[in-house]
Every structure is written in structure tokens, then in C-alpha cells.
Amino acid sequence: MTVSIHPAVDGGVKKGSDSFAGGTLVCACQDRPVKVAIKGQIAYNHACGCTKCWKPTGATFSVVAVAPVGNVTVLENGDKLKVVDPSALIQRYACIGCGVHMHGPVEREHAFQGLSFVHPERFQEEGWAEPGFAAFVSSIIESGTDPSEMDGVRGRLKELGLEPYDCLSPGLMDYMATWVAKKNGVLK
């Protein structure tokens, strides 16, 4: 039995295109879909097992990336967007019709301030940068995955080239620690 990670990667991770210059994210509503323009390529695309990221029905992981807040523009039907949890670091704007999270800016003082979290599978266009790792893998247990399945899940992620981590990737963890060290005056 093959472990299902997410429909966008289960058949193999599809390489992005160097010429991708952005596109339009569209929610799942038939009527008055929310549309959000993203300028330029996305960064740090990854599979995420956390309980807060939006996932399509049946998916164990979300696929989520970032774009600078300045590159994100709500184009249509923005009146349908509402922040899921205003107390969270990521202000996830979800469509009140279909539930898809359309963009998630970090507004608080944080290493990720100024970035917005988006789900590239909602692009109308192809060519967005492929996911490069898997984050918060152990957290899928909190959504109901049986702990006995975890070896299979981590094995499948490695097979797909999505190195599994139970927090973020080492590069991003170092980036956050560096931000904290500078803020505290430990590093110049």
C-alpha cells in the first residue's frame, strides 16, 4: 500500500519552471471564486503536516510556500475572505465559501514578517517551484494518522525527495535562530 501524502506529489514531485513569473490563485467555489494574484516565483515550497495549514480533502499534508507580502494582491471577491485564527502567527485568509486558505501574511515581529503563506496547488498556471522538503511531519498524528504509520510516511517522503523534519528545514531553523540572536544582540 502506498502512503498518500498529497495529490500534488503522490505521483512524483513535478519540477517547477525557471520561467514561472507568478500567476493567479483561485479558490474552489463555483460561484464568485476568490482570486489572488502572486507576482514572481514562490519560495520555500514544502509539504507541511501541521494542523493549521489548509489541506485538500483526504490529503495528509498541505503543500505551502511563501511569497513577499508585496507580491500578493487580492483580485476578485475579497469580501469572501476571513482570517481563520487572528491570534496565530500566520493570518490565514480563508474563503468563507469553500474553506480554501488563499493567503497568509505574517504581520507580527518575527523572522517571517513580510512573507505570506500560499498554497501553490491553487494556481491556475503551472510551473510553480516544486516542494523541497516536508515540515512538521510528526504533527499529522494530531490530525489522526496512527503512530504506527509514521515509518511508512517518513519512508515515502524520502522516496519522493521530500526530506522529513518535525519542525522546519535546517536552513529555515537556522534562519529563525539567527533572527532571534540578532534581535537579542547575541549576533551583530
Next chain:
Amino acid sequence: MTVSIHPAVDGGVKKGSDSFAGGTLVCACQDRPVKVAIKGQIAYNHACGCTKCWKPTGATFSVVAVAPVGNVTVLENGDKLKVVDPSALIQRYACIGCGVHMHGPVEREHAFQGLSFVHPERFQEEGWAEPGFAAFVSSIIESGTDPSEMDGVRGRLKELGLEPYDCLSPGLMDYMATWVAKKNGVLK
């Protein structure tokens, strides 16, 4: 240049003994040292890069393990012990003379409740279970390690057989997630 992790592992990780039945932790004071008895072998010994664990002078990582709270007994000079940060999950009892953390029970409702965190290098005896991985590696940046040194640090940890993680090991992360899932009724 060899990266220094901790004096107890820099020369190679020394295997523990199956017959180790516990021992006595002693602080660094010449006068009236604090002594704490630990019954039985320690578990989950690991190198830890977090900023809260006690480290000997010059060490980049701490070496820390757990024992059930019921196996921990303060034997002598317990009047010198004081909790470093009463708001922290781990109630780290430090010697007010030398600063060594002698035991750290988890009293709050948590996956680790009932365990106490101890530093096995303070055992008078040899034979304690060797460290098996490295946790919170990226956090050493917050204590002043330059981000450019991280590749060398992670490489050295792997060389020593201490797989580096930026949170806890997958087994412990799954254990914590399982505890949360059961608490929330997601798992039975």
C-alpha cells in the same frame, strides 16, 4: 579544526553499560556539594543545543537525559537548590553555588509529566547510557554560534553518531504528538 560539541563526546561517544543501576549526581561545589541519587539507568540521553539546558563552560551543547521523578532523590545540601525559571515546562533545580542544574522535573500536564531531566556527566559513576542524538541544534545560534559554522557542527554530530535535529528526535516528536492526539480525543 574540529568542532567542539561537549567534553563528554568530543573524544568519541562512550558506550554505556547494561549493568548501570543508577548513581549519584554531584554538583561542582568544593564546599557542601549538592548530591542527588538516581535509581536505575537514564533514558533518552542526548546532546541538546537549547539555550535553557545547563552546559559546562565552553561547551556548545548540553548532555541531558531523563529519569522517572520517582527515581530521583536529593541526598545532600538540597537547601542550595533553586528553580531557575518557575514558568518553564522543566523545573530546573540549579545549585546556587556553582550553577549546575541537578534535576528538572516536569510537573505540568504534558507528555513528559513525571520525568526529570538530569545531566549524566555529573554522575560520580561511569556506565550511564550514552547520548543517542542531538536536539535543538539550530538553537546554538541563539547562544552565539555563527550561522556559518552550522554545516560543520551538523557534520561533526553525524560523525559522532549523534543525528542532528532542530527539535527532538522523530520518536520523541511522535510520542508528544500521540499524547496530544489522545488528549484531544483524536486517537483512542
